[in-house]
Amino acid sequence: MCLIVFSWQPDSQYPLILAANRDEFYRRPTQAVDFWKDWPDVFGGRDLEAGGSWMAINRNGRFAAVTNYRETPNPAGLYSRGALVANFVTGSQPAFDYLHTLQQQTDKWAGFNLLVKDSTGLYYFSNRAKEQKISPLSSGIYGLSNHLLDTPWPKLLRARHRFTRAMQESIPPDSKRLVELMQDSYQPPEEQLPDTGVSKEVEKRLSSCFIASKDYGTRNTSVLMIDHQNQLQWAEQGYLQEGVTSESRQFKIKLQQNQLS
Template identity: 45%
Template sequence: MCLILLAFRHHPEYPLVVTANRDEFHARPAAPVAFWPDAPQVAGGRDLEAGGTWLGITREGRFAAVTNVREPRATPPPQPASRGELVSRYLTGSEHPAGFLARLPETATRYRGFNLLAGDLRNLHYFSNRGGGTAPLGPGIHGLSNHRLNTPWPKVTGGCAALAVALERAGGAAPLLESLLALLADETVAPDAHLPDTGVGADRERLLSPRFIRGSDYGTRSSTALVVTGSGEVWLRERRFGPDGEIRGEELLRFPLRPGYPAAPPPV
């Protein structure tokens, strides 16, 4: 996952809105978004190589997502664990998000660099094993790519601005989903003066700078739009892509959260 934009307790009708692009090598197998046979309370895609996921939500309102940290010069740990297992472990558990993330430093060196979001409709927390520790997210719009939370990369700042506009114009969950997928499709390349320097070279920085990455070997594999309504209904839509941005399929899950889910307080 290379771009996550979210509005947490920001909109009076939608306590959680998430829109995200997963960028990955096209050869890596993945399953479409669905409820998992071995954990039927979890809805999300699945990495068929390592078994984890990049983003998911449960019928109880637990939500988690992960992005990699771009660090081409870093030495990986021996036999690194899959970062997607962190999302799966949180979604299939019952621990409070703050407690779950507080224990991560004990095992964080097993993983390459990552950013993890974990929470529910009342509490949402962030952790990175590349500095910054654990932090709660306040109400508002937030963006995350392959550096720390709210780092002002062009795709993050532009994406957050586009998300704010989509929320202002929201005319119901279904049209909002369409707007979220549309803003993820932006292929604008950032000006050189605004490109980050992550050690991959200027040409690679340009290639990776749009929200949507079109490539033959590597690129955006899926775009996900998630809307949770104030009444506790979840709308989860995923659009999948093959090499060079070819659309490969789309899924829509719509389901109510179970009674007793942690309802969000009013927006601040």
């Protein structure tokens, strides 16, 4: 997962509304979003190479999403970052405790940003933040890419602005519109690009919300909404090489009452 914009309003009719793009090499085998055969209460996409996930939710409302932290050189971790999501949604440890455990083991993963949610709230943690604090999120609209939460990269600012506008016009916003805004291929001027240690050519290619090429790009757009009655709506649009659209799927799932499992 490489770009997430989301609204967290825990006391509203729709506590969580989120739109996200997963960017990955097209050759990496992936299972489309669905319930997991080995964990029937877990719903999300699956990385078939390492067995983890970029975003998933349990029927009891435990939710997690991860993005990579871009850095050069990019050290290999002992474990796949997708395990951070899978371990949370298949486990029962309260969100804060789960992240506290990760604080003691940050060297086992390459750089990551992690969102986790349970009945106690929504939390953010990164093993590349200076103080590596666990951050409970207050009500607001946020953006997360391949740096720390709300780092003002052009594509994050652009996506968050358009997402905010969609939220202002309709609650809930139209899921189709959210998918479309995540398909934005605009590339900002070179002088606005961040310097993450890659070449200017690569930096430019990665600067758009939606990435398309022969070998690497946006593999899927996910839109999920959870209302105050624990009804989950999840829309998924897949993509092939060069950004060609593939399967589109829609799901409605009744979650259990908010409680720690």
